[in-house]
Amino acid sequence: MTEGHDVQELSDVDIHVYEAVASQVVESGGAGFPGLVRATGLTEDEVRQSVTYLVEEGYVVPRGGDSYGLGPHTFEVEY
Numbered sequence: 262m263t264e265g266h267d268v269q270e271l272s273d274v275d276i277h278v279y280e281a282v283a284s285q286v287v288e289s290g291g292a293g294f295p296g297l298v299r300a301t302g303l304t305e306d307e308v309r310q311s312v313t314y315l316v317e318e319g320y321v322v323p324r325g326g327d328s329y330g331l332g333p334h335t336f337e338v339e340y
Contacts, residue, residue, distance in 0.1 A: 292321075
């Protein structure tokens with residue numbers, strides 16, 4: 262996990278997926294994988310690869326099953 266997150270290091274796909282996670286967390290308290298695929302319009306493989314990276318870097322945290330929440334962050338997200 263990266264201690265100091267720099268959102269500028271994220272790819273456009275990762276930012277898109279992160280914003281979808283943030284939106285779903287605000288709306289329902291968690292982000293489910295199928296909802297992320299629908300919200301982003303990306304393929305399942307693209308979303309899974311991005312979520313895996315975001316989890317490894319600590320931007321997103323797993324909540325069991327295919328559900329995710331936000332990790333600690335120091336930047337604002339617009340959604």
